[in-house]
Amino acid sequence: MLAPDERATLVDQLRPPADSRLDHLVGTTFTLDLQSALVPALAFASPSHATDPLAMLASIRICANAIDIFHQAGHIRVPERTNALMAFLEPAVHAVRSRPGTLFHPKIWLAKYVDDEDVVSFRLLVQSRNLTRDNSWDMVVALDGVMGSTRNKTNKPLRALLQYLADDATASPLEPTRRRRMQTLADDIRYAEWTAPEGLSDIEFHVFGVQGHRPAPNFEGTRHLAISPFLGDDGFDTVIPGDRVIADVVSRAESLEQLRPETLKWFSASYVLNSDAGIPDPESDSANVLGGLHAKAYIVEYNHWARLFIGSANATAAAFNRNVEILVEMVGAKKKFGIDAMLGNSGLGSIISPYEATGGAEPDETDVIRRELDKALQAIASTPFTATVQPAGEFFDLLIETDVPIQLPDGYSATIELTTRPGFAVAMTSDDPVDFISPGLKLVDIMPFLAVRVTEPGGSTGSTVVVANLINDPDERLDEILASQLNKPEDVLRFIALMLSISNGGDSAGGAFDQMIRDHGSQSGPLPGILESLLLALATAPTVLTDMDGFIRRLHRDDARRDLLPPGFSELWTDIHSAATVLDRRNA
Numbered sequence: 001m002l003a004p005d006e007r008a009t010l011v012d013q014l015r016p017p018a019d020s021r022l023d024h025l026v027g028t029t030f031t032l033d034l035q036s037a038l039v040p041a042l043a044f045a046s047p048s049h050a051t052d053p054l055a056m057l058a059s060i061r062i063c064a065n066a067i068d069i070f071h072q073a074g075h076i077r078v079p080e081r082t083n084a085l086m087a088f089l090e091p092a093v094h095a096v097r098s099r100p101g102t103l104f105h106p107k108i109w110l111a112k113y114v115d116d117e118d119v120v121s122f123r124l125l126v127q128s129r130n131l132t133r134d135n136s137w138d139m140v141v142a143l144d145g146v147m148g149s150t151r152n153k154t155n156k157p158l159r160a161l162l163q164y165l166a167d168d169a170t171a172s173p174l175e176p177t178r179r180r181r182m183q184t185l186a187d188d189i190r191y192a193e194w195t196a197p198e199g200l201s202d203i204e205f206h207v208f209g210v211q212g213h214r215p216a217p218n219f220e221g222t223r224h225l226a227i228s229p230f231l232g233d234d235g236f237d238t239v240i241p242g243d244r245v246i247a248d249v250v251s252r253a254e255s256l257e258q259l260r261p262e263t264l265k266w267f268s269a270s271y272v273l274n275s276d277a278g279i280p281d282p283e284s285d286s287a288n289v290l291g292g293l294h295a296k297a298y299i300v301e302y303n304h305w306a307r308l309f310i311g312s313a314n315a316t317a318a319a320f321n322r323n324v325e326i327l328v329e330m331v332g333a334k335k336k337f338g339i340d341a342m343l344g345n346s347g348l349g350s351i352i353s354p355y356e357a358t359g360g361a362e363p364d365e366t367d368v369i370r371r372e373l374d375k376a377l378q379a380i381a382s383t384p385f386t387a388t389v390q391p392a393g394e395f396f397d398l399l400i401e402t403d404v405p406i407q408l409p410d411g412y413s414a415t416i417e418l419t420t421r422p423g424f425a426v427a428m429t430s431d432d433p434v435d436f437i438s439p440g441l442k443l444v445d446i447m448p449f450l451a452v453r454v455t456e457p458g459g460s461t462g463s464t465v466v467v468a469n470l471i472n473d474p475d476e477r478l479d480e481i482l483a484s485q486l487n488k489p490e491d492v493l494r495f496i497a498l499m500l501s502i503s504n505g506g507d508s509a510g511g512a513f514d515q516m517i518r519d520h521g522s523q524s525g526p527l528p529g530i531l532e533s534l535l536l537a538l539a540t541a542p543t544v545l546t547d548m549d550g551f552i553r554r555l556h557r558d559d560a561r562r563d564l565l566p567p568g569f570s571e572l573w574t575d576i577h578s579a580a581t582v583l584d585r586r587n588a
Helices: 006-014 039-044 053-066 084-092 153-167 176-191 233-239 253-257 317-321 339-343 365-381 477-484 489-503 508-520 530-540 542-557 569-587
Strands: 020-029 067-072 093-096 108-115 120-127 140-147 192-195 200-208 223-227 247-250 269-273 297-302 305-311 325-333 352-354 385-392 395-402 413-418 426-428 435-441 449-455 461-467 469-471
Touching: 006 039, 006 108, 006 120, 006 140, 020 039, 020 053, 020 153, 020 176, 039 053, 053 067, 053 084, 053 489, 067 084, 067 176, 084 093, 084 477, 093 461, 108 153, 108 176, 120 192, 120 305, 120 325, 140 305, 140 325, 153 176, 153 192, 153 200, 176 192, 200 305, 200 317, 223 233, 223 339, 233 317, 247 339, 253 269, 297 339, 365 449, 365 461, 385 435, 413 435, 477 542, 489 530, 489 542, 530 542, 530 569, 542 569
Parallel strands: 020 067, 067 093, 223 247, 247 269, 385 469
Antiparallel strands: 020 108, 108 120, 120 140, 140 192, 200 325, 223 297, 269 352, 297 305, 305 325, 385 395, 395 435, 413 426, 413 449, 449 461
């Protein structure tokens, strides 16, 4: 079970093996929080930099181009405020356009690492958790893998999911380089050989809802347990097949009450979380606690064994027959991994209580309205948007457009605005394309994140963020965002050191440079050893040096920021960059 401390858990779980660096990271989620989407990049900085704002900046700058995050269209939460670093996520966030009546609901992280000898390894997280800051009880399976020499049929479902994402799943087509990289990962994953968690074996993956791929999980057994926050009478036809004589269910009270009384008769016991099943948020002095069930897991017992299924699928017909979902299956001894162990004090026993449901309750009207709002938001977010930058003197205008009309249900209204310009919303009209200009933007306010709000006839409102395709992006925009985050000379030099270190998995050049800067502190005058460290970096990370050229030149051109560069650094950098460019071309 996982606490909702996604920084600690997700960062630790994605951290590369020793002497390895990130090659590609793919995440899938139903709901996405943009602030949380910044967190995975921290896994590739040194653990000692986990709370360092400059490490976050360097990690995002280095790793964003190696990360792809896929989410259900219409389910990015509107941020309370826009973090400038979110600009680096723009090309990494992809809305999946689900078919009518279906949802994109899998939750995985798949990382490909490469070591100094170009040996490939993998880490796969299959989980129930969205990439959000929600406080909820979740489950995760973490698997390490190596690249084998032959194809492993176990990985066919993973390959099918990756190919689906690469080919035609997204509202806007993937940029060609990212598409090719997804296809490469889909090919590589065929050869992955996974190490099961201790005491478990026989790993299988089950991916649902991908056309051309037919999963066939085996839920046959003598006793069943379903852990699922959402339930459907027809969902148990899959997860508790047959006569359903012995079946235990852990869910939410409202979900149990909405089942038919006839369905409840098949349960030997049902449970809900205790009202006090919460723990304090370790990063907060407030009363925030971990509460609410979000885990999805199924245990099937047979003979002396237990078959475990953990992942994203709720016990509903939609999950197993329509949605895109994933479950990982493993087998272990019933004594250690069976239902009694899961429901005992060493498992969920301390946080659950029996619950006697009557059944037959109608869905809450608020939930019905929310689902209809979600459908409207999903339809809008599945429409490709463009955001075209137009220079306007010292400022910029942003032209927001769609090629096709926006469709709204009768009686619904909708508005749209830049997340960097809250309070300047423009109405969208049903059956008309979107076409408006947001004027007078500063360079750092140019972002393609659009906040969409929909209101239904009764006055309830839903919202989401749409990521537009940015056209005519000023070359210096991201460099200006970087420069605006650096406030003193040591910030600039530490940022360079962190860039070098993170790009090479904590290499000696970046680490030595970083330590030298820390030792030097805030003393004035030239920093000793800069030349030696940069020359060492030329041998290990010339691409990173060429990538940093834009923001360094940005600092040099700005009278107010030029003093952030140490004396003589600009001249030194010109020579270093020239050499790095030559080496970069030679290594291409």
